[in-house]
Amino acid sequence: MRIVVDYDLCESNAICMAIAPDVFEVRDDDFLYVLNEAPDEDRREAMEEAVQRCPKQAIAIEG
Amino acid sequence: MRRSITIVGASLAGLRAAESLRRDGFAGRISLIGDESHQPYDRPPLSKQVLAGDWEPERAVLTPAEKLEPLGLDLRLGVRATGLDVAVRELEVDGVPEPFDGLLIATGARCRTLPGTEGLEGVHTLRTLDDCLAIRAELDAGANRMVVIGAGFIGAEVASVAVGRGAAVTLVEALPAPFARVLGEEMGAVVADVHAANGVDLRCGVGVSTVSGVPGAMTVELVDGSGVDADLVVVGIGVVPNTDWLEGSGLTLDDGVVCDPTCLAAPNVVAAGDVARWTNPRTGESARVEHWDNAVEQGRHAARRLLTTDEEAEAFAPVPWFWSDQYDRKIQLAGRPNPDDEVRVVDGSTDEHRFAAFYGCQGRLTAVLGMNRPRQVMQGRALLEQGAGWDEALEVAAEWG
Numbered sequence: 287m288r289i290v291v292d293y294d295l296c297e298s299n300a301i302c303m304a305i306a307p308d309v310f311e312v313r314d315d316d317f318l319y320v321l322n323e324a325p326d327e328d329r330r331e332a333m334e335e336a337v338q339r340c341p342k343q344a345i346a347i348e349g
Numbered sequence: 350m351r352r353s354i355t356i357v358g359a360s361l362a363g364l365r366a367a368e369s370l371r372r373d374g375f376a377g378r379i380s381l382i383g384d385e386s387h388q389p390y391d392r393p394p395l396s397k398q399v400l401a402g403d404w405e406p407e408r409a410v411l412t413p414a415e416k417l418e419p420l421g422l423d424l425r426l427g428v429r430a431t432g433l434d435v436a437v438r439e440l441e442v443d444g445v446p447e448p449f450d451g452l453l454i455a456t457g458a459r460c461r462t463l464p465g466t467e468g469l470e471g472v473h474t475l476r477t478l479d480d481c482l483a484i485r486a487e488l489d490a491g492a493n494r495m496v497v498i499g500a501g502f503i504g505a506e507v508a509s510v511a512v513g514r515g516a517a518v519t520l521v522e523a524l525p526a527p528f529a530r531v532l533g534e535e536m537g538a539v540v541a542d543v544h545a546a547n548g549v550d551l552r553c554g555v556g557v558s559t560v561s562g563v564p565g566a567m568t569v570e571l572v573d574g575s576g577v578d579a580d581l582v583v584v585g586i587g588v589v590p591n592t593d594w595l596e597g598s599g600l601t602l603d604d605g606v607v608c609d610p611t612c613l614a615a616p617n618v619v620a621a622g623d624v625a626r627w628t629n630p631r632t633g634e635s636a637r638v639e640h641w642d643n644a645v646e647q648g649r650h651a652a653r654r655l656l657t658t659d660e661e662a663e664a665f666a667p668v669p670w671f672w673s674d675q676y677d678r679k680i681q682l683a684g685r686p687n688p689d690d691e692v693r694v695v696d697g698s699t700d701e702h703r704f705a706a707f708y709g710c711q712g713r714l715t716a717v718l719g720m721n722r723p724r725q726v727m728q729g730r731a732l733l734e735q736g737a738g739w740d741e742a743l744e745v746a747a748e749w750g
């Protein structure tokens with residue numbers, strides 16, 4: 287599973303970070319950083335939650 | 350076993366409910382009925398990117414066709430639910446009765462209008478894509494003087510987009526301090542300052558007496574006797590829930606569809622989103638919540654409720670959260686402040702329009718406000734979810750600086 291963020295859409299509101307701080311981090315420069323682009327399979331549920339909850343639909347799961 | 354689910358209102362809460370039913374494995378028929386003819390679209394961009402002209406309307410679509418199709422929904426657009434009889438489990442669609450098995454009501458809300466301005470061509474409200482395109486067309490055609498009546502979040506966003514497009518904007522608010530109803534006076538004043546810094550002429554504590562004129566030559570008379578000329582007027586004075594079609598249905602209507610804490614309005618009937626009023630056990634408050642995130646979460650919760658027994662049903666107890674984009678500032682609020690809460694800036698500075706602030710009452714954290722501080726708001730939201738005490742929250746914030 288690969289996590290892909292469309293940075294043109296992302297508005298750095300950090301919802302994904304609230305769901306999975308191990309994968310997403312919004313830093314003080316107001317940008318989102320993906321800390322782990324290939325999370326383990328046991329994080330799939332959390333990743334799907336992040337996809338659903340992102341107001342900009344900026345997150346996609348590949349694979 | 351539930352065989353089919355009918356959802357009325359094909360927008361954020363309704364569509365997300367349908368999607369979550371499929372994700373949860375519900376294989377029965379899902380009818381999604383909406384009175385707008387557009388493919389379901391997202392509203393926040395209507396006062397932001399689409400109004401600004403940065404996005405074409407297609408980009409605001411909620412779920413692209415290729416993702417919608419596999420869900421196999423019975424999607425009926427441009428169709429209106431006109432009545433409901435809960436006792437006999439019958440819905441009426443464009444006047445034609447049809448039975449339902451489980452029903453999810455997600456008919457949202459519409460803009461309140463300013464009495465006396467109905468039918469005036471130069472006066473706009475903003476709720477739908479068509480509303481947005483009408484305002485955008487006037488701006489495109491060169492309208493560059495705008496009066497916004499009502500300094501709520503939608504009005505404030507419209508003002509900021511119009512300023513960004515080079516218009517001169519006057520923002521009129523009847524209350525003494527803008528945004529005070531939601532943010533309290535102190536923080537409301539900070540947001541007001543952002544508008545002033547961007548050149549908006551803010552008139553607070555003064556009501557509107559009359560609006561007259563034609564597009565391109567409007568006049569807004571204020572109760573203090575002053576007048577403001579404008580090319581167009583946008584009214585943003587709140588919304589009313591779309592419950593007219595439910596009169597006589599057997600449901601309790603009182604500023605929304607009244608639900609129990611699990612989102613159930615009657616046996617086999619649930620409601621979600623801007624139209625739903627329920628008692629959030631977290632706050633004990635019975636209210637509607639008009640936020641994007643709430644529509645998504647409540648849509649999912651209400652959909653699940655239809656597949657759950659009364660014994661197993663769980664209360665819907667979210668920490669409310671919303672964002673608003675104004676100029677280059679992102680304002681976010683998690684929780685619900687009370688009017689007389691203590692307010693403390695815990696990170697950044699209000700003068701720089703970049704800060705996080707806590708609201709507290711009786712030793713508890715009640716809300717977290719951020720301006721360009723998304724990470725802190727989300728961490729604050731987690732604290733609210735845990736029911737954190739004031740001192741405990743301050744300890745966490747001490748590590749932010």
Ligand SMILES: Cc1cc2nc3c(=O)[nH]c(=O)nc-3n(C[C@H](O)[C@H](O)[C@H](O)COP(=O)(O)OP(=O)(O)OC[C@H]3O[C@@H](n4cnc5c(N)ncnc54)[C@H](O)[C@@H]3O)c2cc1C
Pocket residue numbers: 357358359360361362363382383384385391392393394395396428429430431455456457458459475476477503591594621622623624638639640641642644670671672673674
């Ligand atoms: C311009 C704008 C900007 C916003 N920006 C933000 C923001 O930045 N942040 C934030 O948190 N929230 C924002 N919101 C609020 C958010 O968009 C709403 O909370 C959300 O749209 C509510 O979703 P809903 O599905 O409950 O209702 P709605 O979106 O109102 O959808 C209800 C749907 O039901 C249809 N309908 C009504 N009656 C019937 C009937 N009888 N039969 C069939 N269909 C019917 C309506 O036409 C509509 O399509 C904004 C709202 C607007 C209007």
Ligand code: SF4
Pocket residue numbers: 291295296297298299300301302303310312318339340341342343344345
């Ligand atoms: S939730 Fe979406 S928009 Fe928000 S920071 Fe994450 S990817 Fe970006």
